[in-house]
Amino acid sequence: MNKPDSHEADLLRNYIDTERAEKAPEDFTSRVMSGIRLENEKYGLKKGILARNIVPAVSGIVTVSLIILASVLPGNSGEPLPLIRFIQNINIQIPKIDLDLISTFELPEWIPYVFIGVFFLGLFDMGISGLFHRAGKQ
Amino acid sequence: MRQMNGMDHNADIKYIEQVLGGRIESFGYLVDRYKDRTYNLALRVCGNREEAEEVAQDVFMKVFRSLKGFKKKSSFATWIYRIAYNTAISYVRNKKKSVLSLEDFPADVSDFGGINISEAEAEKEYRNALVNFALKKINEDERGLITLFYYEEMNTEEISVLTGISKSNVKVKLFRARQKMLEIIKNVEKKKFKYHEQA
Numbered sequence: 001m002n003k004p005d006s007h008e009a010d011l012l013r014n015y016i017d018t019e020r021a022e023k024a025p026e027d028f029t030s031r032v033m034s035g036i037r038l039e040n041e042k043y044g045l046k047k048g049i050l051a052r053n054i055v056p057a058v059s060g061i062v063t064v065s066l067i068i069l070a071s072v073l074p075g076n077s078g079e080p081l082p083l084i085r086f087i088q089n090i091n092i093q094i095p096k097i098d099l100d101l102i103s104t105f106e107l108p109e110w111i112p113y114v115f116i117g118v119f120f121l122g123l124f125d126m127g128i129s130g131l132f133h134r135a136g137k138q
Numbered sequence: 139m140r141q142m143n144g145m146d147h148n149a150d151i152k153y154i155e156q157v158l159g160g161r162i163e164s165f166g167y168l169v170d171r172y173k174d175r176t177y178n179l180a181l182r183v184c185g186n187r188e189e190a191e192e193v194a195q196d197v198f199m200k201v202f203r204s205l206k207g208f209k210k211k212s213s214f215a216t217w218i219y220r221i222a223y224n225t226a227i228s229y230v231r232n233k234k235k236s237v238l239s240l241e242d243f244p245a246d247v248s249d250f251g252g253i254n255i256s257e258a259e260a261e262k263e264y265r266n267a268l269v270n271f272a273l274k275k276i277n278e279d280e281r282g283l284i285t286l287f288y289y290e291e292m293n294t295e296e297i298s299v300l301t302g303i304s305k306s307n308v309k310v311k312l313f314r315a316r317q318k319m320l321e322i323i324k325n326v327e328k329k330k331f332k333y334h335e336q337a
Contacts, residue, residue: 012316015265015323016288024177025191029169032198039199040162 055129059122066118070111150214157205169198172215175290176222176294182285183226185274193229197222219290223282230278268326272319280315287312 072083150171156164176197181190200221208217273281286292286300294312298305 011315011320012269012284013288015269017262017266017269018289018291020266021174021178021289022181022187024173024194026172028177028191028194029166032168032169032173032195033163035160035195035199036165036202039202 012123055125059118059125063118066111066114070107070114073108147213151210154205154208154210154214157202162202164323165198165202168201168214172218173198176218178289179219179222179282180226181227182273182289183223183278183281184230185270189229189233193226194195194222195228197225200225216296216300219286221302224285227278227282230281269319271326272322275322276315276318280311280318283308283312284315284319 150168153164153167158166168179173194177190177194179334180197181187184190184193204221208214231250234304271286276284282301283297286297287294292300294305294308295314297303297308303311
């Protein structure tokens with residue numbers, strides 16, 4: 001019956017000019033790439049809040065961890081941990097909070113340095129985040 | 139199918155990996171490389187430039203979105219043409235098109251008055267117009283198959299892999315499409331003959 005693989009006696013081939021091909025419009029690639037960039041940004045928005053704000057999230061987690069550590073670690077006086085002291089002072093029968101504990105609460109000496117470090121790390125994070133954001137847009 | 143060498147394939151894979159690694163600008167290379175053939179395939183199936191451009195752009199967006207799913211061992215060219223073929227066919231199917239009648243083919247299409255071209259070139263232009271007209275008159279599936287077989291120079295086996303239609307069915311469909319087109323061409327030529335007799 002039909003032999004489409006064979007080019008013999010294929011009358012249609014007499015009409016078809018296989019060399020005739022049109023080129024895509026000149027600005028085709030740039031238009032596609034604009035769409036792709038938009039798509040990429042849109043996809044970025046679909047990501048979770050944590051994924052979109054990974055840099056400030058990490059900074060926040062580090063800061064909170066340091067604050068927790070500061071309240072748990074012992075001070076320089078060699079007394080028991082402030083948290084343990086707090087727990088020891090809780091009267092189970094009648095829960096009582098020792099308000100003096102607040103005034104005697106002592107932070108380790110290195111804490112101010114950590115906060116300064118976190119502050120500068122935060123600035124550094126913001127800087128590289130901006131840099132990556134700009135590079136991603138290009 | 140037009141041949142592609144291993145170097146081309148390796149280059150494609152290299153750029154695909156770059157895109158997947160976050161360098162989306164590398165996708166431009168793939169667009170540049172496949173835009174003409176994708177556009178031509180869309181043009182033959184859709185029948186007009188505006189729609190072909192829309193379809194071709196849509197093809198590349200789809201390719202970008204599903205690039206992660208591409209198996210690097212297979213041919214990127216075949217993969218992209220499969221997406222292009224399916225996108226073009228779906229586009230035409232979803233768009234309600236008016237059916238052309240023989241009267242829609244301009245009887246004086248062979249009169250290239252004022253255009254400084256040789257008789258042979260004029261004949262070529264006429265034949266091309268004739269084929270384009272016949273292509274528009276057959277359905278989108280047949281149009282796609284004719285394009286892949288004649289213009290993309292694929293054999294029935296390759297077409298079968300690309301379209302998912304069995305090889306024997308491709309042969310039958312191609313045969314019918316070819317017969318239809320030849321019938322349309324014959325009728326238009328009869329009409330043209332009458333027009334020139336009257337003129």
